[in-house]
Amino acid sequence: MARPATFDLDNLTGAGLSVVERDGWSAVSIRSVAECLDVSPMALYRLVADARQLRRVIADAAAGPIQPEHDRGDLPEAMRTWADQAYRHLGRYRGLASYVIAQWTELPAWLDIFETLLEKAEADDISGPDAVATVNAIYAYVLARSQLRDTATGPRQLAPVRRDRRRYPVIEANLAEFTTAKTDKHFARGLDALTNGLLHRRRPEYTGTG
Numbered sequence: 646m647a648r649p650a651t652f653d654l655d656n657l658t659g660a661g662l663s664v665v666e667r668d669g670w671s672a673v674s675i676r677s678v679a680e681c682l683d684v685s686p687m688a689l690y691r692l693v694a695d696a697r698q699l700r701r702v703i704a705d706a707a708a709g710p711i712q713p714e715h716d717r718g719d720l721p722e723a724m725r726t727w728a729d730q731a732y733r734h735l736g737r738y739r740g741l742a743s744y745v746i747a748q749w750t751e752l753p754a755w756l757d758i759f760e761t762l763l764e765k766a767e768a769d770d771i772s773g774p775d776a777v778a779t780v781n782a783i784y785a786y787v788l789a790r791s792q793l794r795d796t797a798t799g800p801r802q803l804a805p806v807r808r809d810r811r812r813y814p815v816i817e818a819n820l821a822e823f824t825t826a827k828t829d830k831h832f833a834r835g836l837d838a839l840t841n842g843l844l845h846r847r848r849p850e851y852t853g854t855g
Contacts, residue, residue, distance in 0.1 A: 652682055654692055654702065661703035662738065670740025673700055701752060704744055708754035710734060713761045720769040721840040724783045727762065728836050735791040742791035749788075759784060782839055790832045797826035 660681040664672050675696050679686040693699045711734050713727045735742050749755040759780060766776040801824050803816075810817045822831075 652684065652688075656682060657689065657692055657699075658703050658706035661699065662707060665703070665707075665738045665741060670738065670744055673703060675699060678703075700744065701748070704741060704748065705752045705754045707734075707738060707741055707745075708752070708758060712754070712758060713765070715761060715764070717765070717768045720765055720771075723765050724762070725836060725840045727758075728783050728787050728840075731758075731787045732791055732832055735787070736794065739795045742788050742795060746785075746788045746792060783836075786835065786839060790828065790835070793826070794828040794832075797828055800824055801826070 657678065661673060661678045664677050664681055668677070673696075675686045675689050678699065679689055682688075689699065693702060711727070711731045713723065716723070745752065745755060749759075762780040762784065763776050766772070766779050771779050803820065803823055806813045806816050806820070806823075816823060
């Protein structure tokens with residue numbers, strides 16, 4: 646039996662993030678966090694109702710260090726700065742990006758990020774659905790590329806390309822970019838394309854939310 650201890654929500658989320666940093670998001674459970682805190686699993690129920698709430702508060706706490714600044718600086722540069730910071734930060738917590746992609750609309754601190762980025766877009770005269778689409782392009786890109794980095798393993802065979810090179814001539818010409826995942830390099834280049842292109846566009850006819 647673990648020894649009793651006094652702890653609060655900050656201690657709990659800190660322990661949870663330590664579990665993720667060490668063993669990945671899939672390792673998060675009432676038991677694993679309790680072991681990290683050196684308390685009994687039952688002690689956690691003073692602060693969270695169940696494992697589902699535990700995961701939510703841990704994921705929400707992870708967003709704390711990457712809250713964007715509330716300023717009115719250059720929009721492409723502000724988006725680039727946040728994206729770089731968030732991508733590096735998520736790299737510490739393998740598997741977290743996959744959870745956040747599915748759950749971010751229920752996580753207050755991740756909604757805070759989106760809200761602040763929307764404010765930056767509106768300060769640059771991008772509003773309504775166009776602002777949502779603009780911010781979502783960066784926000785979702787960071788999460789998706791982080792998810793890909795987490796799951797990239799070993800060399801890829803690309804068997805369909807090797808069997809029928811004529812069908813995929815451009816992929817075949819760039820095969821080195823596919824056989825080994827170059828996640829950081831491709832993240833940086835894709836972010837350049839988004840911030841230098843998409844964020845400068847103004848499309849009044851756009852009516853969707855993406």
